[in-house]
Amino acid sequence: MSGSSVDYTLYLVTDPYNPSAHDRYFHKVADALRGGVTLLQLREKKASSKQLFELAGQLKDMAASYQVPLIINDRVDIALAVDADGVHVGQDDLPAGVVRGLIGPDKILGVSASTVEEAVQAEKDGADYLGVGAVFPTRSKADATSVSIETLGAIRQTVRIPIVAIGGIDEANVETLYPAGIDGIAVISAILSQKDVLGAAKALREKAETFRKKQR
Amino acid sequence: MSGSSVDYTLYLVTDPYNPSAHDRYFHKVADALRGGVTLLQLREKKASSKQLFELAGQLKDMAASYQVPLIINDRVDIALAVDADGVHVGQDDLPAGVVRGLIGPDKILGVSASTVEEAVQAEKDGADYLGVGAVFPTRSKADATSVSIETLGAIRQTVRIPIVAIGGIDEANVETLYPAGIDGIAVISAILSQKDVLGAAKALREKAETFRKKQR
Secondary structure: OOHHHOOOOEEEEOOOOOHHHHHHHHHHHHHHHHHOOOEEEEOOOOOOHHHHHHHHHHHHHHHHOOOOOEEEEOOHHHHHHOOOOEEEEOOOOOOHHHHHHHHOOOOEEEEEEOOHHHHHHHHHOOOOEEEEEOOOOOOOOOOOOOOOHHHHHHHHHHOOOOEEEEOOOOOOOHHHHHHHOOOEEEEOHHHHOOOOHHHHHHHHHHHHHHHHHHHO | OOHHHOOOOEEEEOOOOOHHHHHHHHHHHHHHHHHOOOEEEEOOOOOOHHHHHHHHHHHHHHHHOOOOOEEEEOOHHHHHHOOOOEEEEOOOOOOHHHHHHHHOOOOEEEEEEOOHHHHHHHHHOOOOEEEEEOOOOOOOOOOOOOOOHHHHHHHHHHOOOOEEEEOOOOOOOHHHHHHHOOOEEEEOHHHHOOOOHHHHHHHHHHHHHHHHHHHO
16 A cells, blocks of 8 residues: 555544443444544554554454555554554654655655644655644644644645644534645544544545535 | 574663753663673663654664663664664563564564463564563562562573563672573663662672572
8 A cells, every 4th residue: 555545535543542441442443434534543652562563453454344544653563563554653753764764665654744844854754645733722632733724735835745634623624724735634533532423424524525626 | 683692691771761861871871881781671661752763773872882782672663763683572562473573583582471371482482582570579660570489490491592580680689590590680770770880780790690600
């Protein structure tokens, strides 16, 4: 799976895993996939490596059954161990160029960027796509740097690789992002914190498709 | 560097890194290496991947200048990224067999074991050595399973790979471990928490050499 054939329309990032709600965690992800998520990222900062390995293996099988690629946040070793489709790194993770060397040319490499400089560097280092945010205030990542729509647009003008907007995106505010020229949106709460996960995923997928078509 | 040519006599595991005491951290490790540490493990549970990568790179250069191999605890990706000499995994980390597949046949693979069963499995999975402990109560790893001298001996009778005892070892209690047939000792506090790090490393190295010779 190479970066260029990936559908970035609706990118789901997992919320923290809680072993005592194991079934619920997987049911929610399954509902989100059924609802139309096009890309899945395992982002898990507190689990042991063993837990991460097991989670990643299960999510990989589940995502594969929906033909959705699985990306692992930060942990290149876990991605290699389960043969995930790619890795996403932030500015506090392994340098993107080092990651590209470890995963080879074919796996998807995503990089978080909140400035034009970071975006340019990431593209140079071999990123397949950028995660740009936080475009709105978010509780899922309290320390995230905020990125204005102007910066989002400036990044779009500067790099050629796909851009996924992230951070506090929901059904109500998603439309405002498309004029900047984004390829997709990444969400956690807007899907996984909703009572009707399947319905939330469907609605966001539809909006994301519609707004992206309008922008073209 | 293959597991069989490694000197396990005195294995130093790093204590937690504190960015505000950066120089002190490296000075202490350098003193320990000068004092006779034969193997070095970076064990760092809280740093970001970027910090880990930088620490590992610096420790690798430092250890190499003393011809001492650097082993990375848990994080196979960091070990691969800096081309460290090996990886050490515990029972909550990636399975040893998976790690062997990721690092290839030549890098050193160490596995923590506190029972005969875990030791046998680790050897089967391709471990080059075992870290067995905690042989004494330790504050460095409060949740460590305690291992009796009898279990240490039983593990020695069962597996063929080298055994490094770990957990609460110091100058006063180290002698009692050798009759069980260990190949070396791993310590944190007994070197890094001492006022005279160089002197502590020298003294432990001498004791380790002496007791190991007596046992043969």
